[in-house]
Amino acid sequence: MTAPHDLHIGADHEKTVVSASPLRMRTGRARRYRAGSVVEVVPRRPSGRTRADLIRVSSQLSLVLLVVSALLTGAGVPWTAAAAGSLALVALVSVRLARAARPGTFALPKDQDAPVLHGPRERAAYGRAVATARRVRATWPALRHMIDPAEADRGLTTALRDLAAVMARRQQVRRLRDELGAASGHGLPGESPAAVALAEQRDRVEELWRESGADANRIMASIHAAAVAGENLIREQRIHETARNAEMAIARLTATGVPVSDAGPELAERTAAVIAAYRELQAEP
Structure with a gap:
């Protein structure tokens, strides 16, 4: 049974698909890994049978x-x-x-609004964000007394969903930006109405490009900050626990000190005396 807020993420050799509905395979098979409300779908390697x-x-x-x-x-x-x-x-x-x-490839989701990333840069950036989200989830068991796992899960899933939408939009802006850049060599005079309109559209696209980049960086930075904060807190807790255990061990050693006698030095002196006497006997004619 699919929860209403599940997020299904799959990446094959040609695209990354993010959908609220379960992903279907067009070819090949896949494994599904659930972490909270995020379901990662990983294509299996082809069997190699001819x-x-x-x-x-x-x-x-x-x-x-x-x-x-x-x-x-x-x-x-x-x-x-x-x-x-x-x-x-x-x-x-x-x-x-x-x-x-056959190699595993995902079918396009029925939901037309589901983000599908084809651009290598957008796919790579989103993949890094998903990997960072795994780091965030890995800190939750140790921080279960400090955070609400259900609320944290909703926030992280929403961040991944929003980032996918931003990356899909940025992907479209990149294509339009490349098209307008290719059309810049038109050879028309600068005062031409067509050239003026093209320049205006290029300025608008550049603004959209900057906005989408800022939105993507803000979301990815927040996910990274959550991972670093949780990992640092766990590391600090472990160091504090180590110091506390050491303090207790030192206190026990101090309270139950072992009495030290002079048996060691006395044994060394007696041994030295015996050896000296033996040498004196050997030296006598």
Whole structure:
């Protein structure tokens, strides 16, 4: 059952998909990892089976099922039912094997508003933010007495959702910016109405570019700050605990001091005296 505020994040070799609905695979298979309300979907590596391998496996399975169908028919099971079941099983196995042999790619979400990132820079930046969000979540068990995990989960998920929307918008602005930049070499005089309009649009796009960059940096900086703050606090707690344990150990050692006798020095003196006497005896004629 999908929670109403779940965020599903998947990245394949061509795009990054962020959606409130569960992600579907167009090809291949994937593993799903849930952390709070964030579900990361990771494509599995293709099995590497070739078409010849798939045909061989299907043929072997068909031969085994043919024997099983004959036995079931002999036991009184209608041959049509046995044959239909065998065909369905062969088809299911063939489809699953063929799917596992192909690289995993995500289908585009049905929600048209779901961000889909194709740009390498936007994808890389969002991937770093997701990795930093994992660091934030890793600090919560140690800080469970200081934070509300449910509230923190909602805030972190909202930040990732907002960042995906900002990155998708920035991706569109980047394309438009590149198009206007390519059109700048038009060769028209500067006072031309077309040239003036183009310059105005370029100024507006540059403003959108700066705004989207500032929004993205603000969200990513907040996620990074949360990770660093939590990690520093945990490190400080551990150092404080180490110092407190050391203080208690020192206090116990001080209170239960071990009395030290002169047995060691006396033994050394007696040993030295015995050795000296032995040498004197050896020196006598």
